[in-house]
Amino acid sequence: MTSFTVEELTIPDAIGDDDASDFIETIEVRNSIEAASYGTSELTMTAAETLPYWLDREHAPRRLFGVRIDGRIVGRAYYERNVADDDRVAWSTVEVLPDQRRRGIGTALADTVEQLARSDSRQRLLVYVVSPDGPGERLTAATGFGTVPLANPEVRFLLSRGFTLEQIERGSRLALPLDGERLRDWVAEASERAGDDYAVHSWVGRVPERWRDDMATLFTRMSTDAPSAGLAEPEDPWTAQRVSDDDDRHEANPRTLLTAVVEHVPSGRLVGYTSLSVPPEVDRAVSQEDTLVLREHRGHRLGMLLKVANLDILQRERPGHPSVITFNAEENRHMLQVNEDVGFTPIGYEGAWRKSLS
Structure with missing residues (x-):
């Protein structure tokens, strides 16, 4: 098995800073995975466009982790929480490049953010994960609206870690x-x-x-x-x-x-x-x-x-x-109808998953 370690990465104050290179590389990882999952590069974001969302350290602090293989970042995870005293929820994302999977990288990153959530006394960990279409049996969200392929690797991974599929988000595209x-x-x-x-x-x-x-x-x-x-x-x-x-x-x-x-x-x-x-x-x-x-x-x-x-x-x-891209909960039938009336068409689906940490 390839040897690697999970390391916490710096979130720079500006993209032009000397310490911004790791952050920029993790955004490239994110873009590669989004393109592979949705079959389009239209969801690509630059690091400069993404960074402002990471800098609200007062209300929604985030931490960023990465794994390097041969000096290249091949996987990333982020951890986010609110700061309200009664808030017991955390959000995370774990992403590993397709050619680097099945090496334990995703497990190591997921363990890292879950341990961090527990140390923060979080009671629920929420993740949003794209599920490309696939054959075979389907897993239905707890809402009763929308499904994901049960055999997909990301679905099996989350189920094995004790997550429950709560909701499906539809990604839609409007041609301009x-x-x-x-x-x-x-x-x-x-x-x-x-x-x-x-x-x-x-x-x-x-x-x-x-x-x-x-x-x-x-x-x-x-x-x-x-x-x-x-x-x-x-x-x-x-x-x-x-x-x-x-x-x-x-x-x-x-x-x-x-x-x-x-x-x-x-x-x-x-x-x-x-x-x-x-x-x-x-x-x-x-x-x-x-x-x-x-x-x-x-x-x-x-x-x-x-x-x-x-x-x-x-x-x-x-x-x-060329287009507008939007995301809506599958049970939000009113807004989906508005989008469909205007001309939005589905491009993919992601699951909203919940794990109880208590």
């Missing part, structure tokens, strides 16, 4: 460009359905100061209102200051964030939002980030209104990209 006239018709139809009580606003980049408190509420509710099956995802509280700090970190991100929000006019409060993350290279796919409508304001086609309004902004302000 959309017909501009049809898109504007969708916006008009959704606006008419929403009625005069709701108004759409949008911005590029930072959250305007007047909306920071409302966006903090929406970001917090995203952690509790989105379908999470038996994962029991904890509340992730946001404040206006955290929103501003997050914008500060993302100013180094070469991607542009396009955000559309919907205001409940009688109250003057924001009740829904959606964001698109746009890479600088026009030949790369756009990422659909979170979309949320508060529970108490659902039933007015606001999700559809937000999606098509922001797609219209994308095509007017940042035209030329």
Whole structure:
């Protein structure tokens, strides 16, 4: 068996720093595995685009681990937790290049993050893992929506370690460009359905100061209102200051964030939002980030209104990209229907797995 050790790697403050090379290499590992699993390179992220998500050390600290073979990083794992006193959840990912598997590397990395979660007094460990399609018997998620191939190696690995498949996330792709006239018709139809009580606003980049408190509420509710099956995802509280700090970190991100929000006019409060993350290279796919409508304001086609309004902004302000990629829980039938109505088609599935550490 090949000899190796698991080592903790440095998370740099900036991609140009002298200590950034290991981090950059782990992102290349991630991109190789995503491309092999989904059969497309459209999910590729650069290290510069990824780093801002790693730098929120105050609210969501992460640790990064790697394994080298002949000086090359061939596997990585990360560990993340929230800092709330009553939070007993941790998240992790373990990834090993296909040609380096079955050498014990994945097991060693998984042991490392699990031991870390136990030492942090975590009660649940959550992981999201892509499962390419395959033949044979299927394993159904606890929600009853979606399956993964039971014979897949990642499925057997997680089951052997005591994980339960709680949820399936569908990855979907929208080919661009959309017909501009049809898109504007969708916006008009959704606006008419929403009625005069709701108004759409949008911005590029930072959250305007007047909306920071409302966006903090929406970001917090995203952690509790989105379908999470038996994962029991904890509340992730946001404040206006955290929103501003997050914008500060993302100013180094070469991607542009396009955000559309919907205001409940009688109250003057924001009740829904959606964001698109746009890479600088026009030949790369756009990422659909979170979309949320508060529970108490659902039933007015606001999700559809937000999606098509922001797609219209994308095509007017940042035209030329080949596609938009999005992810949704399989049981979130309403949002999946919105996506399908617009033209999204499935490209793959990943399982959301839970392990009890108590």
